[in-house]
Amino acid sequence: MSAEVAALRLQVARQVAHWQAAVTALADLENFASASAWANLEHQLGVAVRAHLRRSARRLHRAAGVLAAELAAAESPTELERVRRLVVRFRAMFLRVELAFDFYGDCVNSRTTPRLGALLRACDFLARSAMEQVLEPLGHPAPPVLTYVDKGLGASILRAGLRLWDRDSFSVAAAVKITRHNLSRPTAILHEAGHQAAFTLDWNGELADALRRELRPVAPGVADAWAGWASEIAGDAFAFAHAGYAAVAALHDVVAGEPDRVWMVPYGDPHPPAYLRVLLGAAMATRCYGSGPWNDLGQAWVAAHPVRTAPADVREFHVRSAALVPRIAEVCLYRPMRAFGDRPLVACVDPLRVRPDALACLARDAGTALFRSPYWVEREALRLLALSGYRAATEPARAAEITAQFEEWMIRLGGPVEAAA
Incomplete structure (x- = not known):
């Protein structure tokens, strides 16, 4: 192998090795969101998102393996130049996949505390x-x-x-x-x-x-x-x-x-x-x-x-x-x-189910259990949102009380879950 070919191979090999390592790091989801944030996802949702991201990482891993195989088979400057161009294409592919990891990682990582995790699970x-x-x-x-x-x-x-x-x-x-x-x-x-x-x-x-x-x-x-x-x-x-x-x-x-x-x-x-x-x-x-x-x-x-x-x-x-x-x-x-x-x-x-008098009837009939009973909180979650929002809109003097009550039942609705493995 000539000195020129050896020098070219070294440069291409370094780039291939770099992107192989980058794919390995990408596959570790805790590089994008903490373990506690991932644990704040509802089980089915966590499984779906993690599985999606891991499939994307596997596609990248396979593509990186193709790059390594192409490099191993390349002998001439022309073949090495072809591998170099494949590396450039792979880099663009990696960056596109990384956008999805970053996006979902940012979404998951916003669940930074148990309270916020519960509120967002309730919103889910x-x-x-x-x-x-x-x-x-x-x-x-x-x-x-x-x-x-x-x-x-x-x-x-x-x-x-x-x-x-x-x-x-x-x-x-x-x-x-x-x-x-x-x-x-x-x-x-x-x-x-x-x-x-x-x-x-x-x-x-x-x-x-x-x-x-x-x-x-x-x-x-x-x-x-x-x-x-x-x-x-x-x-x-x-x-x-x-x-x-x-x-x-x-x-x-x-x-x-x-x-x-x-x-x-x-x-x-x-x-x-x-x-x-x-x-x-x-x-x-x-x-x-x-x-x-x-x-x-x-x-x-x-x-x-x-x-x-x-x-x-x-x-x-x-x-x-x-x-x-x-x-x-x-x-x-x-x-x-x-x-x-x-x-x-x-x-x-x-x-009409969220008409003001219908919401008032719901609150009267259920009493204090409406905001505290798991049965009512889950069964009437959408109407509770309508009721809380209506009260916030029409009774601004009670804003602090209404917000506290809203958080109370939302945290019950989004309480602890079995995290995705």
């Missing part, structure tokens, strides 16, 4: 229960849910079944971000669960078509805009059906702090302008419940943001849209959809 349960109520009667299993805490104002979701960064695998769980400030009233997880359900049932496209048909005869430009926002409207309707006014008030409190987005949204953003989104939530409550605190919320919102202050180029659009919001609420909640077996959303999830 709530989001999955909301999906099960709609998906399972229609023959679709609800995916595992992995909730995690992060900074910011809004929640988000990495849907189960979505192709991941490595381009070869799919997300095995719906990973839902909960913002730290909203952990004491996490109705936003129901909105994100709605995204997963809408994706599974192909509801978004059907809702967009229904909005176009409903609105085009009276306002063609308005119809196309609302159809483009169908995916976010679906999420809002799903959350409202499960949590009632609690979801509307929580949404209001998030978007109320974004004055630059009251009237406008960035190009391509699927969210409606905040002005219209709040009015739609209030209209859903009015359609289902009649008069109530949502009317005060809507009136205060309009008073804080008079439409005359909207930019001139969108002012007329908001005037026309606001007049049509009750019809949009009707389509979202009461229009039969193929996605729901030719039934409306309210036939799958009855928002």
Whole structure:
């Protein structure tokens, strides 16, 4: 072997050895989240996530073995150069897989304490229960849910079944971000669960078509805009059906702090302008419940943001849209959809179960056991979320008491679990 070939082989061999070692380190999941954080996952969820990541690591390990075999067989400068190019391709593949490990590791590692672990397991349960109520009667299993805490104002979701960064695998769980400030009233997880359900049932496209048909005869430009926002409207309707006014008030409190987005949204953003989104939530409550605190919320919102202050180029659009919001609420909640077996959303999830007087009746009948009995906490978890959120929205003077009670029953709901091996 010439000195030139030996020198080239040494450089390539070092790179192959480096990436083989990197794959070995990647396969150790405690390099991404602590053992205690992994132990804070519910058993089925932990098994699913760990198995997914280990499959990805095994694919990388096999690819690294191919690299080593190619290097062992290479003799000429041309063959060694080919191996070097394969190393470059492998490095790109490794980095894509690593993104998934980092993402899931960050999600799991947010469960840093037993208390936070219990709260997030409860959030897992709530989001999955909301999906099960709609998906399972229609023959679709609800995916595992992995909730995690992060900074910011809004929640988000990495849907189960979505192709991941490595381009070869799919997300095995719906990973839902909960913002730290909203952990004491996490109705936003129901909105994100709605995204997963809408994706599974192909509801978004059907809702967009229904909005176009409903609105085009009276306002063609308005119809196309609302159809483009169908995916976010679906999420809002799903959350409202499960949590009632609690979801509307929580949404209001998030978007109320974004004055630059009251009237406008960035190009391509699927969210409606905040002005219209709040009015739609209030209209859903009015359609289902009649008069109530949502009317005060809507009136205060309009008073804080008079439409005359909207930019001139969108002012007329908001005037026309606001007049049509009750019809949009009707389509979202009461229009039969193929996605729901030719039934409306309210036939799958009855928002009357979280009407204020129904929640008051639940609290009266169950008494103190409602928040303390494992039977009630698990059986009525979604309605407890609606009740806690309603009280937080309408009794701000009792905020500390309501938050403490919320944490108490959430920690019971997400109590100790058998960790995944």
